[in-house]
Amino acid sequence: MGTKREAVRERLVELVDALAPGAALPAERALAPGLGVSRTTLRSALDELVREGLLVRRQGSPTVVAPERERAAQPLRMVSFAEDMSARGFTPSSRTLSFSAVTAGARLGRRLDVPPEAQVHRALRLRLADGVPIALETLHVPADLVPGLTAADLDDPGLYAVLRSRCGSTVARGSQTIEPTVLEADEARLLEVPHHSPAFLFERSTHDRAGRTLEFVRSLYRGDRYRLVAELTAPRATAPRAAVPARARRLHAGPARPLAERDA
Numbered sequence: 001m002g003t004k005r006e007a008v009r010e011r012l013v014e015l016v017d018a019l020a021p022g023a024a025l026p027a028e029r030a031l032a033p034g035l036g037v038s039r040t041t042l043r044s045a046l047d048e049l050v051r052e053g054l055l056v057r058r059q060g061s062p063t064v065v066a067p068e069r070e071r072a073a074q075p076l077r078m079v080s081f082a083e084d085m086s087a088r089g090f091t092p093s094s095r096t097l098s099f100s101a102v103t104a105g106a107r108l109g110r111r112l113d114v115p116p117e118a119q120v121h122r123a124l125r126l127r128l129a130d131g132v133p134i135a136l137e138t139l140h141v142p143a144d145l146v147p148g149l150t151a152a153d154l155d156d157p158g159l160y161a162v163l164r165s166r167c168g169s170t171v172a173r174g175s176q177t178i179e180p181t182v183l184e185a186d187e188a189r190l191l192e193v194p195h196h197s198p199a200f201l202f203e204r205s206t207h208d209r210a211g212r213t214l215e216f217v218r219s220l221y222r223g224d225r226y227r228l229v230a231e232l233t234a235p236r237a238t239a240p241r242a243a244v245p246a247r248a249r250r251l252h253a254g255p256a257r258p259l260a261e262r263d264a
Contacts, residue, residue: 008037008045016054016065024062025055051197053224080160081127081135090129097190098124099151101143111205111216112142119143123154126190127219133191134226137219145169145214159215169214174206178228183220191222198223 012035015025025031025046032042046063049055057063085092102122109116120140127135139159141149146162153162163169181201188195202219 004037005041005045008035008041009048011035012045012049013054016049019065021065021067024064027062047194051194051224080158081137082158085129085134088129091131093128093131094155095126095128096123096151096154097126098122099154108140108216111213112140113213114142114144121146121149123151125154129225132225133222135219135221136187136190137217140216141214145212163208163214169208169212171206171214172209174204176202176204178202180223181220187220191220193222193224200226200228 019025026034028039028042028046032039035042046055046057050057050063053066055063056066079087081094082092100122101119104112104114104116104118104120106116108120109118112118112120114120119142121143123139125137125139126133127137139154141159143149146166149162153159157165160171163171179201181199182196183191183193183199185195187199188197191197191199200221200223202217202221204215204217204219206214206217208214
């Protein structure tokens with residue numbers, strides 16, 4: 001037998017399924033008696049549905065059923081955040097929270113393929129879709145690649161546009177790792193979710209056609225608003241080779257004769 005909170009959760013899921021996206025739930029003071037539970041138990045179940053992306057709760061507003069597009073689905077392809085969000089019907093925006101020059105050090109130097117003593121532009125950026133925080137991104141760019149890069153450049157025209165116009169470099173390929181994680185207190189506060197909320201950790205390096213590393217990015221995406229989509233294809237069936245009689249195999253063995261010889 002499940003716990004009372006699990007039973008309440010199931011009742012709430014049924015309620016969410018019956019409501020239209022964007023519809024408001026009844027107030028907790030009215031909902032709790034109807035479900036026969038305390039407001040504390042109800043709030044715990046609501047919190048779980050918010051983390052799962054089924055509900056949206058914003059300060060000073062009622063809790064509502066999440067619109068279908070509240071969850072951004074990310075296919076496994078190399079596009080910028082703005083391109084990805086725009087393609088899904090969101091309005092992307094960014095806030096640069098900090099921008100500084102740092103010494104690469106050994107680990108970051110390996111990621112960027114620069115000496116440990118090299119200078120690196122580092123920016124902490126909050127990525128938003130329709131004004132809602134989606135990701136927290138730490139960007140690293142070799143300073144000698146883009147001298148004079150500023151925080152304003154990252155917002156307009158954007159790093160990739162700056163790389164094209166100032167350096168003649170375009171992103172040709174990249175490598176990325178993805179793993180599940182949970183958010184620390186400061187990360188959760190910036191992404192407006194509870195401490196220890198689930199998240200995706202992306203680490204990506206991109207390179208130009210000459211193989212030079214252009215950036216190393218570490219991104220934390222909210223697990224309740226982001227979904228990964230991978231397209232799976234079955235291997236192509238290989239047609240069975242027709243059986244060749246032993247005599248025919250012996251006749252075909254050996255190097256081919258020149259055409260002139262065969263036509264003679």
